[in-house]
Amino acid sequence: xxxxxxxxxxxxxxxxxxxxxxxxxxxxxxxxxxxxxxxxxxxxxxxxxxxxxxxxxxxxxxxxxxxxxxxxxxxxxxxxxxxxxxxxxxxxxxxxxxxxxxxxxxxxxxxxxxxxxxxxxxxxxxxxxxxxxxxxxxxxxxxxxxxxxxxxxxxxxxxxx
Numbered sequence: 001x002x003x004x005x006x007x008x009x010x011x012x013x014x015x016x017x018x019x020x021x022x023x024x025x026x027x028x029x030x031x032x033x034x035x036x037x038x039x040x041x042x043x044x045x046x047x048x049x050x051x052x053x054x055x056x057x058x059x060x061x062x063x064x065x066x067x068x069x070x071x072x073x074x075x076x077x078x079x080x081x082x083x084x085x086x087x088x089x090x091x092x093x094x095x096x097x098x099x100x101x102x103x104x105x106x107x108x109x110x111x112x113x114x115x116x117x118x119x120x121x122x123x124x125x126x127x128x129x130x131x132x133x134x135x136x137x138x139x140x141x142x143x144x145x146x147x148x149x150x151x152x153x154x155x156x157x158x159x160x161x
Contacts (some may be wrong), residue, residue, distance in 0.1 A: 016151065024104030024135050034098060035141055035153070038108050043091050049081050059134060059141035067150045068126065088114035096132075104135035117157065125152040 037057065045054035055078060062074040072080070097109040109130035116123055132144040 001013060019065055024102075025138075026100055026102060026104070027136070030100055030106070030135075031098065033093060034100070034106055034108060034133065034140060037133070037142075038095060038110075039093050040096075042142075043093060046048070046081055047086050047087055051078050051082050054078060054081060056139075057142055059136065059143040062141075063144055065144075065146045067147050086114075087118060088116040090115040093129070106133040106135075106140065107131070108133065120157055122155040122157055123152055124155075125150065127151070 033136075041053065041057060044050060058074045059079065060074060062077070064072040064077060066072070074157055077090060087134070091112070091114050093112045094110045095108060098108050100106045108131065109128070112127050112129055113121075114125045126149075127147050128149040131148050133140045134143050135141075
């Protein structure tokens with residue numbers, strides 16, 4: 001009886017110390033997945049006003065902090081892209097830092113460049129961005145985004161005949 005009691009106590013203790021069933025597994029493909037996430041899927045969602053795609057990319061607790069220090073939620077971002085299309089003609093994001101941590105967190109930061117024409121002037125806008133992503137149920141989700149250092153250059157265009 002003492003042996004059975006010891007086994008039961010051991011099982012109970014082991015059960016209390018086992019990792020959660022939703023353990024994060026980092027794979028060798030995660031870096032490529034994250035690069036596509038930030039350089040292809042994220043710009044596609046915003047550029048094509050694809051709220052379904054953006055909904056899949058953003059965590060429910062997503063928060064954006066813009067260059068003015070204003071904060072926006074996932075719902076705010078979904079509403080924004082549903083109502084406002086991009087003003088740029090060309091967009092590129094260069095990843096400068098991409099780190100993946102064993103706890104299922106990733107940091108992606110870099111520089112975005114937008115080019116377009118507005119009111120008879122060509123423009124180039126550059127900004128810095130950092131993003132924190134978490135891996136949930138095997139999928140990466142953006143939980144935080146911060147934009148800073150927005151700089152715009154304008155170039156008068158020659159009149160067309």
